[in-house]
Amino acid sequence: MPSSFIESIRQVLRTKHYSLRTEKSYLYWVRYFIRFHQYMHPKDMQGCHIEQFLTFLSCNRGVSSATQNQALCALIFMFKHVLSMEFEGLKYGYAKKPKNLPTVLTPIEVALILRHLSAPYWLLTSLLYGCGLRLREALTLRVQNVNIEAQSLFVFRGKGAKDRYTLLPKQLNQPLQNQIQLVNEIHKNDLNNGNGLTSVPSALHRKYKSVLKDLSWQYLFPSTTTCCHPIDGYLCRHHIHESSFSKNLRNAVIKSNIQKRVTAHTFRHSFATQLLAQGSDIRTVQELLGHKDLRTTEIYTHVLGQNRAGTISPFDRLSDIVN
Known part of the structure; x- marks a missing residue:
């Protein structure tokens, strides 16, 4: 994935005054998401790609609900604020924390x-x-x-x-x-x-x-x-x-x-x-x-x-x- 796309996400995060910790976290999940889908550009993806990734995190990686929610936040931010794409009817909402x-x-x-x-x-x-x-x-x-x-x-x-x-x-x-x-x-x-x-x-x-x-x-x-x-x-x-x-x-x-x-x-x-x-x-x-x-x-x-x-x-x- 060209670094220019990652850089564009970084610029939007800083424009919206997100903290440096949030910036690092969001960029980590975006990179992970792109690698998981064999470096397909996110603009060519759909809601099912998000669902597949979250299923992998939950079932294969066994991540906590907080980690799963963090990954979802990062992806929603990327699609909504960088690519101007929104998906309705996702199978996954924010996981309920114990x-x-x-x-x-x-x-x-x-x-x-x-x-x-x-x-x-x-x-x-x-x-x-x-x-x-x-x-x-x-x-x-x-x-x-x-x-x-x-x-x-x-x-x-x-x-x-x-x-x-x-x-x-x-x-x-x-x-x-x-x-x-x-x-x-x-x-x-x-x-x-x-x-x-x-x-x-x-x-x-x-x-x-x-x-x-x-x-x-x-x-x-x-x-x-x-x-x-x-x-x-x-x-x-x-x-x-x-x-x-x-x-x-x-x-x-x-x-x-x-x-x-x-x-x-x-x-x-x-x-x-x-x-x-x-x-x-x-x-x-x-x-x-x-x-x-x-x-x-x-x-x-x-x-x-x-x-x-x-x-x-x-x-x-x-x-x-x-x-």
Whole structure:
């Protein structure tokens, strides 16, 4: 498939301001789809070709419903926005996701994991649990987003492109100040080497180019190396990669001997569950988490077992009868 077609999809994605992660994901599925159909051009395809591909993913690859939906989104985007083609009556709609209750950690389990993490991953994990952040939100924090005086964090363009404030644990004040000092040292070294720019979306780069060398714009968790911006091509310092955090977290969980599937998002689940267990108002928790729909927050009440309203199992009443 000519790269010009792939490039045309990329241009439409960027015109519509899709994130770089979504762009990479969509282009992956489009390439996969084209290879699956022996490099036939999508303009010559029909709805049955989409159905064949989704059947292959589900039956042969055994992908999850979320992965199947992601592939379908990519193909619909390509046909609708790039080729101006729409198909009606597809056998496949968006797959229904299973409603699983989230895994949560007890405070003791969180402490055990933190004990096996070193800087900067200790602080990063502490923010996930202490502030209820998503991993992406924590990684993209900048120095200017930390307000120790007000004990708050500003989350810029969280999920759904929504800004919000969340609380900041007092016990993290000193570690955060130490981290900012480290960022300052790294930044001064970059400036001495003629660099010092941080990575930002293209629109912000054009708008704030003159201030992107300020300390306030630097990532709170900067990468150990500089790189070229994937869109604008300038030399900059990005943040720690997600895979680096995941690797360190996995090692810490293994050392802690915790028999649960723990991911970065587990700490966000644990944050919400602990707040509700302590009596926090569910609307407040919804606001801190940045949930659009209260029903999304209500799942944590089920984790706590509040939906059982103190119901006692009949088995526990047997001893009263026997005695």
